[in-house]
Amino acid sequence: MGVFVAELERGGSGPRVAIKDTIDVAGVPTRAGSRALDDAAPAAANAVVVERLLAAGYRLVGKANMHELAFGTTGLNAWTGTPLNVRFPDFVPGGSSSGSAVAVAAGLADVALGTDTGGSVRIPAACCGLFGLKPTFGRVSRDGVMPAHTSLDCVGPFADDMDALIGCMRAIDPSFGALPDTAGVAIGLVEVVARAEIRAAVDAAIAASGLATGRVSLSEFVPAYDAGLVVINAETWAACGELVATGLVGEDVARRLLAASKTTAADVQAAEQVRAAFTAQVDAALRDFPILALPTMADAPPRVAEAADTSKLVGMTSLVRPFNLSGHPAIAIPLPAGDFPMSLQLVAAKGQDELLCAVARQIAGRLNQH
DSSP, rough: OEEEEEEEEOOSSSSSEEEEEEBBBBBOOTTTGGGGGOOOBBBBSSSHHHHHHHHOEEEEEEOOOOOOGGSSSSOOOTTOOOOOOTTTBBBOOOSSEEEEHHHTTTTTOOOOOEEEEEEEETTHHHHHOOOEEEEETTOOOOOTBBBSSSSOOOEEEEEESSSHHHHHHHOOOTTTTOOOOOOOOEEEEEEEEEEEOHHHHHHHHHHHSSEEEEEEEOTTTTHHHHHHHHHHHHHHHHHHHHGGGGGGOOOHHHHHEEEEEEEEEEHHHHHHHHHHHHHHHHHHHHOHHHHHHHHOOSSOOOOOOOOOGGGGGGGGGGHHHHHHHHHOOOEEEEESSSOOEEEEEEEEEEHHHHHHHHHHHHHHHHHHHO
């Protein structure tokens, strides 16, 4: 299935955990799913999050496959192979943390760590029918994680249920506290363009939550998506651009990197102005509604047979990337599927990851009851 690029057996007798191949595990090369890094030296030390998982008794079972250089949304990888989306085999597994999601969905791991720069935890979670959390930017250590410099990327967990996800968060984030009471919490439904079946499933899940609701309009949402793309292009070119000259980067990723190389300082400056405006707008909405809700994906995932040119499928992240730009915590929650997987996204104020998880757990519990 191409799930693991390296199988491991380390740690205690606790839950099994898979680690994305951008996160250092001592003695194992960190190749980020790229043939251009095939001769990378083994990592000298564990990333901080890996050390914390080991200290908490977790058992590391593998380095997980991924979309090359974390620069793609489908999870397709011609060099390492593409992990099979076991629950929805016709559809892509989602990227870039494809192997991490599939490891959990296939029962090869109880939880997994991915990274989310523009949706790379929430998109595979949505495609594979899992829970996936992007914590508040900067809350979870990125020491020992590629790329070294980023204003967007967050390490976050995948799980098949909220209790396992919360346990993993507690392991990787010592500051993660008790879940607060959700009484009195109101949810703001963000107005976005999405497929009718997905909007209906999201509305039904929020109605089942038992919490008060209202409507929220974010005029800076689409500009924030575009600005997030500018920033990730600039930062990924800075981190990985030199690899293109090796001729070993996959065609789809090389094409995206070369396009990203054209990002100018003026482009980034304009994107930063959008970041400030959108962040202020989301902060204001969260003062009225402590939780915002919207779909994780606006449409069905692409089918594997139609997803060869991954550079044309970046729009999969239209509803998730804005919250990388703003840095707010966001979680993907699987919804009852029809012909394709569907997912609810919740967003909370910065630092309110515990409240986000509390509401997510409440909604998941209500969905299970139904």
